[in-house]
Amino acid sequence: MTRILLTGSAGFVGSHLTERFLAEGHEVVGVDNYISGQRDNTALFLDHPRFRFIEADVSRAIPDPGGQLDWVMHFASPASPPHYQQFPIETLMVGAQGTQNGLDLARAHGAKFFLASTSEVYGDPLVHPQPESYWGHVNPNGLRSCYDEAKRYAEAITMAYHRHHGVDTRIIRIFNTYGPRMRPDDGRVITNFVHQALRGEALTVYGDGSQTRSFQYIDDLVEGIVRLMGVEEHEPVNLGNPVEFTMLELVDVLQQVLARPLPTRQEPIPHDDPRQRKPDIARAYDLLGWTPVVPLHDGLRRTIAAVPAEAASTPA
Amino acid sequence: MTRILLTGSAGFVGSHLTERFLAEGHEVVGVDNYISGQRDNTALFLDHPRFRFIEADVSRAIPDPGGQLDWVMHFASPASPPHYQQFPIETLMVGAQGTQNGLDLARAHGAKFFLASTSEVYGDPLVHPQPESYWGHVNPNGLRSCYDEAKRYAEAITMAYHRHHGVDTRIIRIFNTYGPRMRPDDGRVITNFVHQALRGEALTVYGDGSQTRSFQYIDDLVEGIVRLMGVEEHEPVNLGNPVEFTMLELVDVLQQVLARPLPTRQEPIPHDDPRQRKPDIARAYDLLGWTPVVPLHDGLRRTIAAVPAEAASTPA
Known part of the structure; x- marks a missing residue:
């Protein structure tokens, strides 16, 4: 042990x-x-x-x-x-x-x-x-x-x-x-989108939604x-996961997972918008034989399933 | 006060x-x-x-x-x-x-x-x-x-x-x-040169001596x-002082200050040779009206004058 x-x-x-x-x-x-x-x-x-x-x-x-x-x-x-x-x-x-x-x-x-x-x-x-x-x-x-x-x-x-x-x-x-048990107030896009979607609110997209993130x-x-x-x-x-998604692609995946259209609301990109980063994971692969295996739609499904019922139904 | x-x-x-x-x-x-x-x-x-x-x-x-x-x-x-x-x-x-x-x-x-x-x-x-x-x-x-x-x-x-x-x-x-009261073992080029010169040793020049420093x-x-x-x-x-000198120019200035020729000894550049840096001092000038005013030969003269007699005469 x-x-x-x-x-x-x-x-x-x-x-x-x-x-x-x-x-x-x-x-x-x-x-x-x-x-x-x-x-x-x-x-x-x-x-x-x-x-x-x-x-x-x-x-x-x-x-x-x-x-x-x-x-x-x-x-x-x-x-x-x-x-x-x-x-x-x-x-x-x-x-x-x-x-x-x-x-x-x-x-x-x-x-x-x-x-x-x-x-x-x-x-x-x-x-x-x-x-x-x-x-x-x-x-x-x-x-x-x-x-x-x-x-x-x-x-x-x-x-x-x-x-x-x-x-x-x-x-x-x-x-x-991302995943279950993230703090609902952590301010990151998956958390924000999931909670907005579950509360029936429009998803906040900053700028034109073409900026990418990897999750x-x-x-x-x-x-x-x-x-x-x-x-x-x-x-x-x-x-990290090197697969990149634009914010609009993320909205799409979330629509598929929830099987319903999700309205979005555009806001200007904040001055301090998190920067694009994408891992080179060659070292982890070489050392550990490791690569990420959970696709975004699966991970989102599991994340959503873990949101407590009260958080999903209470308007902010 | x-x-x-x-x-x-x-x-x-x-x-x-x-x-x-x-x-x-x-x-x-x-x-x-x-x-x-x-x-x-x-x-x-x-x-x-x-x-x-x-x-x-x-x-x-x-x-x-x-x-x-x-x-x-x-x-x-x-x-x-x-x-x-x-x-x-x-x-x-x-x-x-x-x-x-x-x-x-x-x-x-x-x-x-x-x-x-x-x-x-x-x-x-x-x-x-x-x-x-x-x-x-x-x-x-x-x-x-x-x-x-x-x-x-x-x-x-x-x-x-x-x-x-x-x-x-x-x-x-x-x-x-640089200046008086630097530790003789601080490993930096002015200290090394001054102490080598005062001990009558050849000055160690790494590489071809064309690399620059500002002092x-x-x-x-x-x-x-x-x-x-x-x-x-x-x-x-x-x-900092933005005026750059090559190592060979520094040897020259030191020769002028000491009014005698100084032999040099070449060694390979160490893997971890200190990097070239040169300050942009526009902010200090704008804020403080400050620029460095002591030329290298003056500073070297004062530095050398302050070396204790025993350090100048004891071979390493």
Whole structure:
């Protein structure tokens, strides 16, 4: 049995990882302070005999749960623009102090350390798609820098602990991911569209809807994470779905899934519209034999099926 | 009278700032842990009635000296490649926790905060010269990332405290600077050349010596810092000398200054040779009426005059 301490266990990705690890027979110590995680995600597992939860701010300290630890996995951080811009200093701290506390805990236990980094380290990329060797294009002191620079710092200190202290580390860069248990207020397009559609509202399309995004279903991400835990690779690995959709194509797929026409409403593109990013996933394929396998319509169907009935029927 | 807490007071730049502030009638509380600072630099001022020194690691905590504080100036950090690569984790911490401790202290005192950032936030730049609006080209997890990403993070958290907590902040990006009291082992070309010349050794030229550097004399930097303290500007400001010299031209100037021929010895360019950077100083000129005024031969003369006799005569 593997014993895993997982920060951000009450977050979207954290909750799916917890589910997968418990299903595989591992023991999970979840840690979260609910700054952007959801208590409902902890409640899902509280009765499980191999799950234990500690409410703590990992930027201050990660309580040592005692006993053996095989992995410290650092997934705690606000991750959607509205959240990290609401909590810029907390976001910076969980990338710096939070990551270092995780590295120190891993080191103390002789555990491996797994960092959830992000495609935002590529910033507003000048190279498409982005391979891991691309150094990115990030404004170090702009409004998004609280997240982008925190994650770049997190990668830097993770590699420093690996090189200097010999900690056995992994780094993934997560691209746009969706699925059940995303926060309804995360501000990203799939969440917005799904909730607008279920409430019978027009879908908000910014600009002419020709801008593209790529969307990774959560189960594909979790599979990539689990596979990376099984190999020794310290350089960052992209995990994302390279298939791009325009916003209007996304509306189409959602219409097919819901089997009804969905009216749209056009708004001007916001100044700070999220940037186009598309992963180059050759490294993940070569290392792990991994590619995303869940098509968008399947992932959307599962995401919609998981929306609680009250959220689907209550007008905003 | 202005009361200034200065981290890194025993460093090269810190010692010159201390000297200038004391000369202007200010009070200085110097803080250093001597990881790369020098005790001799503290000793210079210990008898001064307006200087007080606290030995402390500012990444852990900055002791509150009590009383009024007008400025917290954060200049602590290993800054030369051999030093920050010897202390990668300390370098990362002084950029993150050290900067935040300084910001918290400034906030608690209603003091202004001044961050010493670096031209290394531009990394291996693809734009020459570099204006402040250039986002840089930095490998987030390479060997230099412990310094580059620490400083980018430091800028990000400084701007976050400014935007979110209203702290009155300044950020400078310091380009290659030289002068008296540099550590003889700092590994940079002027230090190497000066000490080799004074010891009667051949000057080590990497490659064909056609690569360029720009060199700012310390007094010019200090003047820019003092002027920036007098205006309200929160965006980063480059401070550096845009005049470029090839390594062979630098040898020439040094020969003129020492009035004797200096033999050179060629070595292959190291894999990790410092990158060419040249500041665009239009912002500093527009804001502060500042430009560097000390020519290289003058600065070299003063630097050489300050080398202690024993360092000049002892073979390495």
